[in-house]
Amino acid sequence: MPSLMRALRLPQNDPLAIIGVTIYVVFLLVALFADVLASDPFEILFTEDGNLAANLPPSLAYPLGTTNLGRDIFSQLVIGTRSAFLVGLTAAGAVVALGTIVGLVSGYFGGLTDQILMRLADIALGIPFLPFVIVLAAFLGPQTQNVVLAITVLLWPNTARVIRSQVLTLRERGFVEAARVAGSSDLRIIRVHIAPNIMPLSLLYGSIAIGWAILTEASISFLGFGPSDSISWGGMLQDAYASQALSRGSYYWFIPPGLCIVLVVVAGFFISRGYEEILFPKLKD
Amino acid sequence: MDAYVHVSGLSKTFPVSRDIGQVLRGERPVVHAVRSVDFSIAPGETVGLLGESGCGKTTTGRLLLKLVEPTEGSIRIGDKVLAGLSGESLRGFRRDAQFVFQNPFDALNPRIAIGRSLAEPLINAGIPREEHAERTRVVLERVRIRGTELLERYPHEMSGGQLQRVVLARALILEPRFIVADEPVSMLDVSVRAGILNLMRELQDSLGLTAIYISHDLALVRYVARRTLVMYLGSLVEDGPTEDVIHEPLHPYTKALIAAVPLPRVTQTRDPLPLRPGTPDARKVGKGCPFVNRCPAAMAVCEIERPPLVAVAAGRRVACHLMPAAPLRAAGSLAPAAS
Amino acid sequence: MSLLRVRGLAIDYATKGGTLHAVSRGTLDVGAAEVVGLVGESGCGKTTLARALTGIVPRNATFMGGEIVFEGRDVLNGPPDAWRDLLWRKISFVPQSSMNALDPVYRVGAQMTEVLRLRGGMGRAEAATRSEELFAMVGLDPRRASEYPHQFSGGMRQRAAIAMALALHPALVIADEPVTALDVIVQRQVLDTLRDLQSRLGVSVLLVTHDISVVAYVCDRVVVMYAGEVIESGTTRAVLEAPRHPYTMGLTNAFPDLERAGGTLAPIAGAPPDLRAPPQGCRFAPRCPFAQARCRAETPPLTIDADGHASACWRSDEAAALAENAKDPSTWTLMSTSAA
Numbered sequence: 001m002p003s004l005m006r007a008l009r010l011p012q013n014d015p016l017a018i019i020g021v022t023i024y025v026v027f028l029l030v031a032l033f034a035d036v037l038a039s040d041p042f043e044i045l046f047t048e049d050g051n052l053a054a055n056l057p058p059s060l061a062y063p064l065g066t067t068n069l070g071r072d073i074f075s076q077l078v079i080g081t082r083s084a085f086l087v088g089l090t091a092a093g094a095v096v097a098l099g100t101i102v103g104l105v106s107g108y109f110g111g112l113t114d115q116i117l118m119r120l121a122d123i124a125l126g127i128p129f130l131p132f133v134i135v136l137a138a139f140l141g142p143q144t145q146n147v148v149l150a151i152t153v154l155l156w157p158n159t160a161r162v163i164r165s166q167v168l169t170l171r172e173r174g175f176v177e178a179a180r181v182a183g184s185s186d187l188r189i190i191r192v193h194i195a196p197n198i199m200p201l202s203l204l205y206g207s208i209a210i211g212w213a214i215l216t217e218a219s220i221s222f223l224g225f226g227p228s229d230s231i232s233w234g235g236m237l238q239d240a241y242a243s244q245a246l247s248r249g250s251y252y253w254f255i256p257p258g259l260c261i262v263l264v265v266v267a268g269f270f271i272s273r274g275y276e277e278i279l280f281p282k283l284k285d
Numbered sequence: 286m287d288a289y290v291h292v293s294g295l296s297k298t299f300p301v302s303r304d305i306g307q308v309l310r311g312e313r314p315v316v317h318a319v320r321s322v323d324f325s326i327a328p329g330e331t332v333g334l335l336g337e338s339g340c341g342k343t344t345t346g347r348l349l350l351k352l353v354e355p356t357e358g359s360i361r362i363g364d365k366v367l368a369g370l371s372g373e374s375l376r377g378f379r380r381d382a383q384f385v386f387q388n389p390f391d392a393l394n395p396r397i398a399i400g401r402s403l404a405e406p407l408i409n410a411g412i413p414r415e416e417h418a419e420r421t422r423v424v425l426e427r428v429r430i431r432g433t434e435l436l437e438r439y440p441h442e443m444s445g446g447q448l449q450r451v452v453l454a455r456a457l458i459l460e461p462r463f464i465v466a467d468e469p470v471s472m473l474d475v476s477v478r479a480g481i482l483n484l485m486r487e488l489q490d491s492l493g494l495t496a497i498y499i500s501h502d503l504a505l506v507r508y509v510a511r512r513t514l515v516m517y518l519g520s521l522v523e524d525g526p527t528e529d530v531i532h533e534p535l536h537p538y539t540k541a542l543i544a545a546v547p548l549p550r551v552t553q554t555r556d557p558l559p560l561r562p563g564t565p566d567a568r569k570v571g572k573g574c575p576f577v578n579r580c581p582a583a584m585a586v587c588e589i590e591r592p593p594l595v596a597v598a599a600g601r602r603v604a605c606h607l608m609p610a611a612p613l614r615a616a617g618s619l620a621p622a623a624s
Numbered sequence: 625m626s627l628l629r630v631r632g633l634a635i636d637y638a639t640k641g642g643t644l645h646a647v648s649r650g651t652l653d654v655g656a657a658e659v660v661g662l663v664g665e666s667g668c669g670k671t672t673l674a675r676a677l678t679g680i681v682p683r684n685a686t687f688m689g690g691e692i693v694f695e696g697r698d699v700l701n702g703p704p705d706a707w708r709d710l711l712w713r714k715i716s717f718v719p720q721s722s723m724n725a726l727d728p729v730y731r732v733g734a735q736m737t738e739v740l741r742l743r744g745g746m747g748r749a750e751a752a753t754r755s756e757e758l759f760a761m762v763g764l765d766p767r768r769a770s771e772y773p774h775q776f777s778g779g780m781r782q783r784a785a786i787a788m789a790l791a792l793h794p795a796l797v798i799a800d801e802p803v804t805a806l807d808v809i810v811q812r813q814v815l816d817t818l819r820d821l822q823s824r825l826g827v828s829v830l831l832v833t834h835d836i837s838v839v840a841y842v843c844d845r846v847v848v849m850y851a852g853e854v855i856e857s858g859t860t861r862a863v864l865e866a867p868r869h870p871y872t873m874g875l876t877n878a879f880p881d882l883e884r885a886g887g888t889l890a891p892i893a894g895a896p897p898d899l900r901a902p903p904q905g906c907r908f909a910p911r912c913p914f915a916q917a918r919c920r921a922e923t924p925p926l927t928i929d930a931d932g933h934a935s936a937c938w939r940s941d942e943a944a945a946l947a948e949n950a951k952d953p954s955t956w957t958l959m960s961t962s963a964a
Contacts, residue, residue, distance in 0.1 A: 173391055174386050174387075174388055174391035174392040175391060175392055175393055175394040175395075177352060177384075177386070178384070178386055178392045178393070178452075178455070179394075179405060180352065181350060181352070181379065181383060181384045181456075182379070182405045182406040182409055182455065183376050183379035183380065183406055183409035183410055183459075184405060184409050185409075188409070192394075192397070192405075193394050193397075196396050197394075197396060337807035337808065337809065338807055444895040446891075446895065447895075474665040474666055474834070475665060475834065475835075475836075475875060475878045475879060476665060476874060476875060476878050476891060476892035477891055477892070477895070478878060478889075478891070479877075479878040479889035479890055479891035480891030480893075481891075482889060483888065483889065483891065501807060501808060502808075503808075503882060504880035504881065504882045505880060507880070507882070508880050508889065531882060541809055542808060542809060543882070544812075545808045545809040545811070545812035545813075546808055546812075546837075546882050547811075547812065547815070547835075547837035547838055547840065547841035548837055548840060548841075548881055548882060548883060549836045549837045549840050549864065549876060549879040549881055550840055550864060550865075550881065551840055551860055551861045551864055551865065553840065553841065553883075555816070555841070557816070558809065558812060558813065560809070562763075564777050564779075564780075
């Protein structure tokens with residue numbers, strides 16, 4: 001864990017950051033070994049007497065019971081980890097990459113480039129979330145990559161704005177001017193002197209974005225606009241809701257996916273708190 | 286001898302914040318950081334650029350290294366006219382002209398080890414990698430840093446004095462011919478200051494550098510520069526050999542400035558300064574002399590006409606209506622550098 | 625009897641890298657109506673010491689011992705309320721950056737009257753009159769009292785801070801680098817105002833500065849600190865003209881004098897010690913060209929002679945010869961080859 005914390009540039013004495021990283025590591029392991037831990041989540045199960053194994057409460061065979069269609073909830077939960085991380089990590093990666101590049105270019109070069117990019121950011125911030133997702137799903141189809149696209153389009157401006165303001169400060173620092181006097185090109189100054197100094201900030205926004213992306217993906221799936229060919233936590237919640245698991249008191253169906261979403265999102269925020277302490281050490285008091 | 290640095294009619298304005306009335310009227314008020322400045326520096330000469338904060342001395346230094354673009358006027362350094370430089374020619378200029386920064390704690394990237402920071406100019410100039418070690422060794426010797434273990438260290442692990450030596454080494458590593466040093470010791474403690482100043486003196490002599498030493502402290506300027514230019518609110522008000530400027534200042538501002546410097550000794554004059562009450566404000570400089578509101582000898586003409594910087598004696602120029610131009614020299618001509 | 629007497633003051637800071645002994649042997653006196661300069665380089669503990677006299681120290685600081693006697697009462701070891709009660713009324717403070725003393729969102733005059741009303745118990749009208757008086761006293765136009773701090777120049781803000789410090793007729797004003805951020809001319813004008821008010825009002829001033837020229841210009845006496853310890857003190861004339869401690873000798877050599885032509889400045893080689901692990905013996909010994917075996921083993925005590933000139937150096941009886949020797953820059957350069 002210490003070396004992982006160092007690789008992520010997190011403070012190793014921050015208990016919340018350690019908890020956050022631990023949660024991520026556990027879920028990542030689950031996602032990686034999902035095939036070993038779970039059986040086919042789409043398989044329709046039957047009891048020994050040949051009846052559909054629907055709405056079974058938790059048992060040794062089915063640790064979290066079964067759905068109304070006779071599918072193993074535990075397996076769905078385990079396999080759902082994959083899509084959560086797939087969407088969470090790719091969307092967060094895309095958000096941070098786009099936001100960081102736009103922030104760097106906008107802040108460093110300023111002028112017209114800055115104006116255009118920041119007005120684009122304003123427009124993206126003004127897009128209403130749900131209608132946009134629904135329209136996008138309707139036009140491009142409810143596939144995972146479209147969910148990632150929607151999240152990226154909606155979330156990049158926050159990162160870009162913060163990175164930009166940080167770059168504006170860094171640009172005035174003596175060592176940036178010193179690099180210019182030393183003959184460094186703009187590209188080199190950005191790459192060597194500015195980008196490494198904003199990395200913790202990018203990672204902060206990345207760790208927040210993972211949580212947001214997973215939450216967003218869950219919402220999209222819950223509303224029924226998510227990909228229908230894969231299992232996700234949001235989709236599980238939607239199935240549970242649609243089949244009135246709530247009124248039947250099948251807590252084992254909707255609490256576990258809900259809890260997983262909360263855990264992953266909270267872990268993201270714990271890690272981002274760790275970055276905040278690096279960036280703004282005064283928060284420690 | 287031909288001047289190495291030649292500056293003529295140099296001006297730089299910056300926009301200032303507007304009030305609502307100015308926005309509505311579409312006005313774009315500016316402040317003159319540097320106002321029609323002319324001077325030349327002979328090869329190998331070190332000139333002090335003296336003035337208070339906000340007088341435009343740092344902007345002048347940045348203009349000379351093309352870190353900002355002038356609003357008007359031209360700068361020639363060596364055989365290069367700065368306005369025309371870009372791409373490869375600008376890169377060539379950066380090899381010849383270097384800047385020594387005021388704040389050594391900020392001039393080096395905190396995340397990069399000293400050795401890599403020192404190598405940056407070499408990489409940019411395309412010096413073959415196998416020469417880097419030798420060049421670094423030579424330059425560290427020049428700035429009196431012993432041992433190479435320091436190359437592995439990071440800026441926060443070093444003292445201010447050591448850092449400023451590294452900053453100096455980085456400026457010298459490409460063997461430039463021209464250096465602008467902006468208050469290089471103002472952030473340093475007194476006991477280490479003298480070491481950097483001595484080093485700068487030695488380097489000027491041994492490397493034959495042409496240099497501008499920017500400072501608010503006349504005693505420090507005197508220590509490194511034989512000639513001094515005095516700036517006040519963007520204008521050059523006096524130019525002459527440093528010792529003459531100190532012992533016989535001609536411009537009323539220079540007189541007040543010198544009278545104000547406290548001495549490190551008990552016996553010193555504590556007479557009131559030869560000044561009228563008033564505050565320097567670059568935004569309120571009108572068409573007259575910039576010093577008119579504080580000058581004890583201001584006349585009617587000073588309010589309406591800016592005095593030109595004219596030669597009044599060999600190697601001495603002053604911008605003051607009280608000082609008649611030397612009869613044999615045409616008004617406004619550039620005085621030859623006294624070196 | 626002196627107005628303020630500090631003996632053996634020790635202040636530690638709890639830092640990440642361990643306990644930092646910011647002040648170890650803080651010993652100084654400020655007499656009535658006297659201007660005392662407290663000089664030293666950055667990190668020598670002068671600001672910590674000066675601020676400690678107001679009882680205000682950072683959260684990670686602890687008083688480790690010593691006494692602070694103000695008007696005959698030991699405030700450090702007395703009830704904390706009594707000390708707090710002295711602030712503003714008896715002891716006031718002018719910070720280094722007057723930007724810190726003045727709140728940017730309130731008018732300068734309002735901040736002044738607030739001090740007068742809250743700490744001085746004055747009524748609205750009385751406070752307004754006194755505020756005008758104070759503005760005029762420090763050379764500010766009272767009509768500008770209705771302006772905000774950002775509309776003031778640096779010199780004006782510093783004048784306002786001085787006016788606030790003098791608002792309640794304190795006996796002692798502690799000024800932390802009050803002119804460091806100012807231009808030469810403004811610095812001189814503020815110093816003249818300070819000196820003039822000091823002699824007119826009979827107030828004592830403890831002036832913290834790194835600049836020997838400022839000390840020479842305004843101070844009656846000077847206290848020199850190095851690495852958390854007071855190493856020399858005496859009248860300004862005695863300390864500057866006949867320094868007893870090699871550090872003071874080095875410091876005076878390192879200052880350029882505008883009226884003295886030519887000459888070479890001599891730096892003091894090396895850097896001040898890490899105060900988390902100060903060296904044994906005299907703390908200046910590693911940088912001292914005159915250090916002997918004893919200096920590296922035993923801490924020299926601060927000894928006072930009949931004239932009140934105190935120094936902490938094992939070789940202070942040879943001071944005159946050493947000072948002569950110290951004037952030669954080569955004395956110091958011999959050392960500088962061994963350290964960066």
